[in-house]
Amino acid sequence: MSTLRERNRKAAHTEIRDTAIRLFMDQGFENTTIEQIAAAVGMSPRTFFRYFATKEDIVVGDLVGLGEVVLSALQARPPQEGPWEAMVAALAALADAPETPRHALETALLTTANPSLRARHLEKHVRWQELLVPEIERRMGIEPDPVPDPRAHAIVGACLTCLDTAMEIWARRNGEGTLEEIYLEAFTAIRS
Structure with a gap:
C-alpha cells in the first residue's frame, strides 16, 4: 500500500505530464518552456525539477x-x-x-x-x-x-x-x- 506522500507525488507527476503534453501539442515542443509548464500547474520551475530532470523526460x-x-x-x-x-x-x-x-x-x-x-x-x-x-x-x-x-x-x-x-x-x-x-x-x- 502506497503512502499518502507517494500518492500525492504520483498525482502531481501525472498532472505535470498531462499539462505539459497539452501545451506541447498546442504550442509545439520547442516553443513550450519549463516556466510555462510550471506556471500552468501552479509551481515554481525549481519544484518542476523535483519531478522531471528535463523537458524531454516528460x-x-x-x-x-x-x-x-x-x-x-x-x-x-x-x-x-x-x-x-x-x-x-x-x-x-x-x-x-x-x-x-x-x-x-x-x-x-x-x-x-x-x-x-x-x-x-x-x-x-x-x-x-x-x-x-x-x-x-x-x-x-x-x-x-x-x-x-x-x-x-x-x-x-x-x-x-x-x-x-x-x-x-x-x-x-x-x-x-x-x-x-x-x-x-x-x-x-x-x-x-
Missing part, C-alpha cells in the same frame, strides 16, 4: 521502466521458444502498458516530430539493449561475457528497430490501426 522519461516490463515479459516466455519469437512476444507486452491509446499516440507524435525527443528516445533504447541482450544470450545458450554476443545484440536491435518503425508509421497514420499490428508487420518483413 515525454520519454518512463521508457526505462517500460524496458523492465519487456524484460519481465521476455523472462516469462517458455524456455523452448526461440529468441526471435520470445522477443516479439515480449515487445507485444507493451500493448498491455497502462498508458491510454491517446497518451501513446501523443508520445509517438511528439517523439517522431522532434529531433531532441527522438534522440532521447533512442538513448533510452540503448538501455533496453543492455537489459535484454543478456536474456537473449541466455536463451541462445551463450555463456555470459562482458562483450555482448553480436547475434543476440542484432536480434534485440532488429526488434527495437521494428518497434521504432511501427511507432513512426502509427504516428504518421495518426493512430489508425494498432501499434502492435504495425510492429508485427515490420517484424514479419525482417524475418521473411
